[in-house]
Amino acid sequence: MSSASIKQVARIAGVSIATVSRFMNSPEKVSEKTREKVQAAIAQTGYTPNTLAQSFRRGRTNIVMVVLPSIGDPFFTGVMRGIRRTAAERGYSILINETQFNTMTADEIAAMVVSRQTDGIILLASMSPFGNEVLSAKSHRALPIVVGCETVAPELAAYPSVHVDNVAAASEATAYLIAQGHRRIGMIGGSTSSLLTRDREAGYRQAMAQAGLEVASGWMVNGDLSIDGAISATRRLLALTPRPTAVFCTTDEMAIGCLHAARSAGLSIPQDLSLMGFDDTRYARVMSPPLTTVSQPAQEIGEQVMATLCAEIERGRPAAASEDAENRSVIVPHQLVLRESVAPPADQV
Amino acid sequence: MSSASIKQVARIAGVSIATVSRFMNSPEKVSEKTREKVQAAIAQTGYTPNTLAQSFRRGRTNIVMVVLPSIGDPFFTGVMRGIRRTAAERGYSILINETQFNTMTADEIAAMVVSRQTDGIILLASMSPFGNEVLSAKSHRALPIVVGCETVAPELAAYPSVHVDNVAAASEATAYLIAQGHRRIGMIGGSTSSLLTRDREAGYRQAMAQAGLEVASGWMVNGDLSIDGAISATRRLLALTPRPTAVFCTTDEMAIGCLHAARSAGLSIPQDLSLMGFDDTRYARVMSPPLTTVSQPAQEIGEQVMATLCAEIERGRPAAASEDAENRSVIVPHQLVLRESVAPPADQV
DNA sequence: CCCACTAATGTAAACGTTTACAAACGTCGG
DNA sequence: CCGACGTTTGTAAACGTTTACATTAGTGGG
Numbered sequence: 001m002s003s004a005s006i007k008q009v010a011r012i013a014g015v016s017i018a019t020v021s022r023f024m025n026s027p028e029k030v031s032e033k034t035r036e037k038v039q040a041a042i043a044q045t046g047y048t049p050n051t052l053a054q055s056f057r058r059g060r061t062n063i064v065m066v067v068l069p070s071i072g073d074p075f076f077t078g079v080m081r082g083i084r085r086t087a088a089e090r091g092y093s094i095l096i097n098e099t100q101f102n103t104m105t106a107d108e109i110a111a112m113v114v115s116r117q118t119d120g121i122i123l124l125a126s127m128s129p130f131g132n133e134v135l136s137a138k139s140h141r142a143l144p145i146v147v148g149c150e151t152v153a154p155e156l157a158a159y160p161s162v163h164v165d166n167v168a169a170a171s172e173a174t175a176y177l178i179a180q181g182h183r184r185i186g187m188i189g190g191s192t193s194s195l196l197t198r199d200r201e202a203g204y205r206q207a208m209a210q211a212g213l214e215v216a217s218g219w220m221v222n223g224d225l226s227i228d229g230a231i232s233a234t235r236r237l238l239a240l241t242p243r244p245t246a247v248f249c250t251t252d253e254m255a256i257g258c259l260h261a262a263r264s265a266g267l268s269i270p271q272d273l274s275l276m277g278f279d280d281t282r283y284a285r286v287m288s289p290p291l292t293t294v295s296q297p298a299q300e301i302g303e304q305v306m307a308t309l310c311a312e313i314e315r316g317r318p319a320a321a322s323e324d325a326e327n328r329s330v331i332v333p334h335q336l337v338l339r340e341s342v343a344p345p346a347d348q349v
Numbered sequence: 350m351s352s353a354s355i356k357q358v359a360r361i362a363g364v365s366i367a368t369v370s371r372f373m374n375s376p377e378k379v380s381e382k383t384r385e386k387v388q389a390a391i392a393q394t395g396y397t398p399n400t401l402a403q404s405f406r407r408g409r410t411n412i413v414m415v416v417l418p419s420i421g422d423p424f425f426t427g428v429m430r431g432i433r434r435t436a437a438e439r440g441y442s443i444l445i446n447e448t449q450f451n452t453m454t455a456d457e458i459a460a461m462v463v464s465r466q467t468d469g470i471i472l473l474a475s476m477s478p479f480g481n482e483v484l485s486a487k488s489h490r491a492l493p494i495v496v497g498c499e500t501v502a503p504e505l506a507a508y509p510s511v512h513v514d515n516v517a518a519a520s521e522a523t524a525y526l527i528a529q530g531h532r533r534i535g536m537i538g539g540s541t542s543s544l545l546t547r548d549r550e551a552g553y554r555q556a557m558a559q560a561g562l563e564v565a566s567g568w569m570v571n572g573d574l575s576i577d578g579a580i581s582a583t584r585r586l587l588a589l590t591p592r593p594t595a596v597f598c599t600t601d602e603m604a605i606g607c608l609h610a611a612r613s614a615g616l617s618i619p620q621d622l623s624l625m626g627f628d629d630t631r632y633a634r635v636m637s638p639p640l641t642t643v644s645q646p647a648q649e650i651g652e653q654v655m656a657t658l659c660a661e662i663e664r665g666r667p668a669a670a671s672e673d674a675e676n677r678s679v680i681v682p683h684q685l686v687l688r689e690s691v692a693p694p695a696d697q698v
Numbered sequence: 699c700c701c702a703c704t705a706a707t708g709t710a711a712a713c714g715t716t717t718a719c720a721a722a723c724g725t726c727g728g
Numbered sequence: 729c730c731g732a733c734g735t736t737t738g739t740a741a742a743c744g745t746t747t748a749c750a751t752t753a754g755t756g757g758g
Contacts, residue, residue: 003463005744016708021746031706051466053744056405057713063444071429072631077421084447093444093466095412098433114352117400117442227631260635282421282576286609288637354714365738370716380736402714406743 004045013041024049060119063093064309067109068124069225070100073253074281075298079124079149082302090310092119099125113143120144120313122305126153126195144312148305149296151195152329160312162304162330164296166196169334170203170250173276173294176336177246178211181344182274185213186237186244188223188230188254200250200278219244223254230257238265245345246274252281255291259341270343280337289340297332304330353394362390373398409468412442413658416458417473418539418574419449422602423630424647428473428498431651439659441468448474462492469493469658475502475544493661497654498645500544501678509661511653511679515545518643518683519552519599520559522625525641525685526595527560530693531623534562535586535593537572537579537603549599549627568593572603579606587614594694595623601630604640608690619692629686638689646681653679 010017015034022029023038030038041047055061066083068076080096087094095118097109112118123145147161177185187204190197201220208215218240223230230249234257237244249255255277259269267273269289277284280295308330359366364383371378372387379387390396404410415432417425429445436443444467446458461467472494496510526534536553539546550569557564567589572579579598583606586593598604604626608618616622618638626633629644657679 003465007744017745018709018747019707022707025746029706034706048460048464050744051461051464052401052405052408052410054746056401056715056743057745057747059401059713061401071420072423072426074421080420095442095444111397112400115397115400116352227635256632256635260637263637283605283632286576286605288609288612356714366715367717367739368737371737374716378736383736399714403716405713405745406715406717408743 003050004047005050006047009038009041009045009047012044013037059116060313061117062091063095063118064120064122064306064313065095065097065109065112065118066122066124067097067099070098071096073225073251074283075252075279075296076124078281078298079302079305082299082304083122083306084302085299086303086306086310090306092306092310110143120146120309122309123147123156124149124305126150126193144309146305146309146312148301149196151199153195160308160329162301162308162332164301164334165331166199167203167206169278169294169296170200170248171207172203172334172336173278174204174207174248175211176292176338177248177274177276177342178207178213180246180274180342182244182246183213183345184216184219184242184244184246186219186221186240186247187250188221188233188237188247188258189250190225191222197250204248216240223249223251223257225251225254227253227257227260230254231261234258234261235265238262238267244273246276246342248276248278250278252277252279252284252291252293255293255341256283256287259287259291270341271346274343274345275341277341284337285339287341292339292342293337295335295337301332304332352399353396354399355396358387358390358394358396361393362386408465409662410466411440412444412467413469413471413655413662414444414446414458414461414467415471415473416446416448419447420445422574422600423632424601424628424645425473427630427647428651428654431648431653432471432655433651434648435652435655435659439655441655441659459492469495469662471654471658472496472505473498473654475499475542493658495654495658495661497650498545500548502544509657509678511650511657511681513645513650513683514680515548516552516555518627518645519549519597520556521552521683521685522627522643523553523556523597524560525687526597526623526625526691527556527562529595529623529691531593531595532562532694533565533568533591533593533595535568535570535589535596536599537570537582537586537596537607538599539574540571546599553597565589572598572600572606574600574603576602576606576609579603580610583607583610584614587611587616593622595625595691597625597627599627601626601628601633601640601642604642604690605632605636608636608640619690620695623692623694624690626690633686634688636690641688641691642686644684644686650681653681 006017006020010020013020015038019030019034020038023035027035070076071080083094109121113121121143145159147156147159149163151163151166152159152161174185187201189201192198205215221233221236223233237247247258249258255275259275262269262273269275275291277291277293280293284291284293355366355369359369362369364387368379368383369387372384376384419425420429432443458470462470470492494508496505496508498512500512500515501508501510523534536550538550541547554564570582570585572582586596596607598607604624608624611618611622618624624640626640626642629642633640633642
């Protein structure tokens with residue numbers, strides 16, 4: 001007997017089910033008197049519409065899926081907060097998928113939309129071969145997808161996106177280290193198959209090149225976006241001779257690992273090694289020393305991404321017209337935040 | 350034309366829709382020849398069952414909701430990892446609800462189950478007045494709910510749960526500080542409306558009492574489970590005279606805030622102030638100094654909670670029989686992990 | 699008082715599955 | 729060759745909504 005159905009409410013109120021349905025969805029279409037009767041019947045039965053039936057009938061679940069590398073990273077937590085906020089406002093729930101655990105392949109994720117389990121997708125992780133052919137084959141309509149944080153992959157170029165200018169930001173961060181007098185600067189990034197890492201690497205190389213500095217082999221290592229990954233990456237970096245005097249970590253999470261590893265190796269920060277992070281997570285400012293980093297407006301990114309996705313979903317199939325106008329990427333501002341993990345190098349080159 | 354329906358597949362394969370359905374759900378019931386035909390038709394049309402229709406028909410979404418204070422806390426991230434792992438294994442997706450943002454009231458959450466949007470609930474946050482009357486009124490069946498991490502609230506006593514022995518753990522942690530020679534020990538907890546905080550407080554008081562120590566007024570402050578909250582809490586603690594020589598934080602997250610605030614106030618840790626955390630998150634060991642804390646098997650808790658919920662869901666309505674056998678709480682082991690944020694007090698009392 | 703027009707309500711089909719039941723088909727022992 | 733039984737397939741109802749369309753009630757002008 002779980003929960004009452006519309007039929008019972010209709011019977012009790014002495015009206016047809018259509019009227020009850022109208023009462024629920026557009027009360028202004030039902031007369032005052034009837035409204036009262038229906039209201040009473042609903043109160044009496046404790047009726048709640050069966051969401052499953054509604055979703056089925058309407059062909060919409062009001063659920064969107066967000067795909068990201070790891071929910072554990074505090075930066076993504078911030079983005080999620082923004083997503084969740086505007087999702088709540090607009091009546092959507094969100095389903096999370098972490099690529100880190102390879103729980104699903106890109107095709108499976110796409111299948112969730114095709115099979116109508118989900119109304120759209122937010123991609124915060126570059127899934128490069130996003131089975132786009134598969135998708136367009138499976139469904140004639142374009143999938144509602146929006147890309148966030150990441151630079152959009154070529155195959156996804158048609159989709160809207162919102163992110164900071166990763167190459168400019170990385171370039172500025174590196175330039176700052178250079179301006180402090182550093183010449184040997186290492187970089188700890190994620191896997192190079194990630195476009196985001198590639199962009200930040202491009203920015204790093206660009207700044208180095210502009211200063212006429214070379215990027216020696218072994219100066220760029222993969223820290224796997226994790227603390228542990230950054231710890232081993234840092235060990236590799238410190239084993240180099242001459243070793244870098246500064247390290248640009250493409251993520252605060254990795255900067256934390258790097259900080260720990262460097263200190264474990266007996267170095268003091270920033271005297272012996274300068275550290276630059278990225279993201280300005282809540283941990284950055286409570287580290288010791290507080291991390292110099294690049295801040296991104298995480299929550300704002302989340303909000304904009306979700307809002308854009310809602311628009312995509314709601315405008316439904318008919319896209320056509322001024323596609324490009326809507327599909328342009330939104331670039332949100334980044335900012336270098338200076339704290340205490342960077343100082344001029346002690347040993348002169 | 351989004352995605353093909355079972356009808357089209359049936360037509361192309363030259364069979365009835367029932368046969369196609371059987372092919373999908375219990376292929377052993379259809380003959381070899383037919384299987385081939387259907388398989389071909391599916392391949393040709395790219396058929397994917399409409400999940401909405403399936404859910405509607407079966408009355409199950411295979412989605413469960415988990416309610417927690419904040420997904421950002423690394424401890425919960427660990428629990429979520431466990432939940433997600435076993436959810437994936439068993440074919441469930443998970444919907445997250447953070448109470449921190451008050452996106453939904455307890456009643457609304459319950460309504461999601463009643464209205465069939467969700468098959469069950471995992472409560473990692475104590476929602477004390479969980480509108481249980483409302484629930485049992487709305488639906489005659491018991492809701493599939495399982496409680497994790499938290500001590501279960503009296504109204505939820507009937508539901509299964511899995512958590513560490515919070516009072517014992519807090520007691521051990523405090524006893525360790527006492528054993529190091531501390532006499533004035535402060536505690537930074539969450540809101541006292543949280544049962545978890547209350548349990549850990551009870552453990553703290555118990556250890557103090559056993560050592561014949563008094564808990565002075567002002568020694569227990571609310572750190573709001575956040576870094577910022579802990580920072581102000583610490584300031585209040587340090588303003589006391591005489592000030593505590595050690596602080597027990599009921600969360601590593603708050604211990605991090607406490608560490609930062611103490612250091613900002615010019616104290617060195619652990620020489621001037623000892624710090625004990627709780628949870629052993631991934632940040633604990635990379636802090637400087639590394640945090641002494643109490644570890645909980647986060648992932649294991651998640652796995653067990655989810656597995657229990659699956660059992661609840663799958664056994665469906667008919668509970669009866671040996672209810673209590675299943676409904677007992679599972680206590681998972683905790684462990685004190687000794688690192689470097691605790692030392693004997695410098696100033697002798 | 700009737701007609702026309704609007705507002706309110708009812709009827710019934712449709713959405714894509716699953717599944718109880720009935721029907722058809724094979725196979726095999728007699 | 730027949731009947732019985734097991735296997736495979738088909739038929740049709742059901743799940744709880746929404747909604748196009750038909751119908752009825754209500755309103756006001758002529």
